[in-house]
Amino acid sequence: IITSFANIANDVEAQCSNIKRFAQVGEVGLVLYYVGILMPKVDERLVQLADELGFVIILMPENDASLAYANVISDVMQAIFLDQMNNPVFAVEMLSEIAKMPAYQHNLATVLKMIAERLHASCALLDGNRQLIQSATWPRNRHVYWQKLPSSGVYRQAVRADQPLGE
Template sequence: MTVTIKDVLRLPSMRGAVLLTDSAGLAKPVTAVSVLEYSDPTPMQKDLSNKIKYLGDELVLTAFASVANDVAAQCANVRQMAHYGDTGMILFYVGLLMPKVDPQLIETANAVGYVLIMMPPKDKSLAYSSVISDIMQEVFLDRINNPVFAIDMLKRVTKLPDTLHSVDTILRMLSDRLHCSIALLDRDYQLLQSAAWPAERQEDWDRFAAAEQQHQPITDDRIIDWETVSDTKQWGMI
């Protein structure tokens, strides 16, 4: 099982929210939540986005405060988020910060297969934190109740944009799902690809590989596991 947009819309914090895009979006998966704070599509925003390692299937929360009256900029953000494999966007404070949801924004989202959800307009009591807590609790419970995830993972990968079809993306998805750091090495213990958890962590894979190659104990307080997946490649997990 995977948490979907349909599941999200049933959460208590989403009461009164409206799906603005095609109903096909109800089946789209949601695995994480993020906040779009800087929505002005400048070269700086593009540079920041390129530095982020996206996992796909994120649901983005925003009020489009910095581009509240710039529909073209809002559309540019939707196209960019869809390009990185995000599931969709929840719009806050419509009628307060963002005057309205322009039909062009909805058309753009539908064209790129992106979900748009609008929270109740003109509601000053809305809080990002309530929505984030509810969604992530749902994701956490789903992972606890459904520990076998291989089929869902394969489905997620096939639906990602072509730009995310890579070993790097799969390792990062596995790392995020298992809450561990993973590395793929060749038969000579040369690092091919890796994914750290948390994502900001810097792992010394060369040290681990050297210790394993020399049959020496690894001085680390975490669990280290090495598995041979073929006669030419190995992967390490922490």
């Protein structure tokens, strides 16, 4: 997550509430911009909460308005691309990453989100009656109508980590 907490710059309780929610849905950290410009300072309560949750806060240099979100986005995307090229052992990596997470993140939602992010594809787990158990979309803001999958037979799509997928 990249943020400056611009809308809640002076509301430490709201900042803490956001951190709790981010951690609950499986996020592991955030990059915090514009401290000293939009947000006066990082309150110690925010740091303590992040520490308790194992939630990483990367603080960009304070009082520097020249920094842009795009810089971090491009650097992170490049690192992800290089990691995927150099480490194609998907299942082993997933297990390793899940093992590092706090226990409250050991759930289907987190696993499916990680799979969707890695494969750049929305994915879902359905039961034998084709009822949705859990899903994750890619990109995250996309909505998928899982009930509109073909009703006859089983829909299958072979996926590989090195293959970009469409619909």
